[in-house]
Amino acid sequence: MAPPQAALDFVDFVNASPTPYHACAVAAARLEKAGFSKIKERDSWTSTLRPGGKYYLTRNGSSIIAFAIGKKWRPGNPVAMIGAHTDSPCLRVKPVSKKGNAGFLQIGVETYGGGIWHSWFDRDLSIAGRVLVRDGRGNFVQKLIKVDKPLLRIPTLAIHLDRKSNFDPNKETELFPIAGLAAAELNKTGQAVKSEEEKGQEKEEGQGEEGTQDDFEPLKAMTERHHPQILDVIASHAEVGVSDVVDFELVLYDTQAACVGGVNDEFIFSARLDNLNMTYCSVEGLIASLRDAGALDNDSTIRLVASFDHEEVGSTSAQGAGSNFLPAILRRLSVLPAGRYDTASDASYDAVTDAGSPSQGEESTAFEQTLSRSFLVSADMAHSVHPNYAGKYEASHQPAMNGGVVIKINANQRYATNSPGIVLLQECARHADVPLQLFVVRNDSPCGSTIGPMMSAKLGVRTLDLGSPQLSMHSIRETGGSRDVELAVRLFESFYQTYGELEPKFFVD
Structure with a gap:
């Protein structure tokens, strides 16, 4: 049926x-x-x-x-x-998300709502949400992104290293997803940073005048707050350059698709x-x-x-x-x-x-x-x-x-x-x-x-x-x-x- x-x-x-x-x-x-x-x-x-x-x-x-x-x-x-x-309930990417430990790239996340957080471990996670970008005409516009590729994972600790029968992870110290290895980040060419030639061209086009992006920046650069490789992914899915990404509100989600299941298709797993x-x-x-x-x-x-x-x-x-x-x-x-x-x-x-x-x-x-x-x-x-x-x-x-x-x-x-x-x-x-x-x-x-x-x-x-x-x-x-x-x-x-x-x-x- x-x-x-x-x-x-x-x-x-x-x-x-x-x-x-x-x-x-x-x-x-x-x-x-x-x-x-x-x-x-x-x-x-x-x-x-x-x-x-x-x-x-x-x-x-x-x-x-x-x-x-x-x-x-x-x-x-x-x-x-x-x-x-x-x-x-979900995990939201923090405004300053760049983290790392023991050779791993990690992402800082904040809990949203009353989730069953242990269920987020060992899942194929990715990011989705809205990105605010410059549109080239001096406006800031919203773009929605959904990265279908599994980017992140929150691994559990092997049972050999923790024999406790209950699993109640600390939401501040044990809920950081891993995104990659730091060695790959060190080989990053700095794609997210503008060259002097790009900055000079912007000034010629009038974008370097007072009150624009080349003047005083109230917040640290996005490349200082987030891993450049993650910014590359975000910019790519928003179809803009990394330098055009002004801010974002992104959450983690499970890439495993919802489906109908059960012996008689009586359930939805989602x-x-x-x-x-x-x-x-x-x-x-x-x-x-x-x-x-x-x-x-x-x-x-x-x-x-x-x-x-x-x-x-x-x-x-x-x-x-x-x-x-x-x-x-x-x-x-x-x-x-x-x-x-x-x-x-x-x-x-x-x-x-x-x-x-x-x-x-x-x-x-x-x-x-x-x-x-x-x-x-x-x-x-x-x-x-x-x-x-x-x-x-x-x-x-x-x-x-x-x-x-x-x-x-x-x-x-x-x-x-x-x-x-x-x-x-x-x-x-x-x-x-x-x-x-x-x-x-x-x-x-x-x-x-x-x-x-x-x-x-x-x-x-x-x-x-x-x-x-x-x-x-x-x-x-x-x-x-x-x-x-x-x-x-x-x-x-x-x-x-x-x-x-x-x-x-x-x-x-």
Whole structure:
């Protein structure tokens, strides 16, 4: 039996997304293929957004929001939202990474998030991320790189030299990857350093004037901070010269590709299931909900997906879920005028927007009305029961892999789920013929959290936490269910399609 197509498509997505920057770029490409138009926060949307339109935008290149506006939208109407995150625990290259010991070239790395760090040992690692480069016109531009070749490795110590039964490496002294041998570095010809002839030519071209790269440099040169051979690789993949590399944000990733496995292809073996699986499913759910040409004709809601960076470290950043990114977008959307959408003529839209525009009084409360009518599904991966550690799970709440999406509940509000949300999701699942599961941690066990509680408190929006079940969460190599991908996409598609109809039916004041 062939593996589920949705699982294979997700494998392609996650293999192309070693960093949040790549995940956003890959998601954006899928949205554009589905007819979404790119917009920018810094622009006015007054003459751009239309009922019936589909749009997306990014912040910092690592967080993305996409939405489709129902043709019957009016100011203050509901927004059906799914929120996920693009980041995963990883090792990040330090700003000064050049290290070495005992004849080896090593790379300084910093831990990001709560990873299972021992799982990073003895893996074929490489680097990926974004590089800021000079473009030759005085501008600094971002380029994404993904080095497919295994460059780095963190070797374990032979058992003959350490007989301890537990393995708990020191994150500061024992987590340095090796990149090569120092002897090869000594033979480096200095390719990364500009010749006097190059510097003279730059001065002739006006690049050596005051305030440019040949004057005072506030930081040490990149070639002093990083191994020249590593800089060569980075510059090569960014398709620029080494001297044009100004800075970068790079992380380590496992070069072993994600795949479908198991005797019946029931598993996905992959890095970054948490949480690129939910990012993929929410984006694809939105796209699937718009597949029919008239999907938005009778819709009075906005269908929105948001995937944020920095969830694994608390979401407190300009592009995290704790920022103003989503609230600012919702505020602008809440006052979007109603009107007929005619792709053939903007004039037909403009002719009716006066009638559909909110009055000053309506506009002043439209944002609050929208929030009170909206709903957020916080989509973050859940725990599958582990066959070797079943005692770690509450006896009546042991989610099964490929058993359907898991609703996550916590009395202490580590998750934001409550009964009205469960009722809503049940109806969405009934419409999509998707099974659901329930999860509660043991009373004597700690409980993780998500963007759900944070965003429900920030916005006052009704919220539910859910996720597909997986094993080995936060390992470099995680395990999920291949059938669960399709089930989550179908559930999210149903949520977008039915929310406008269901919303008035479960109102609790």
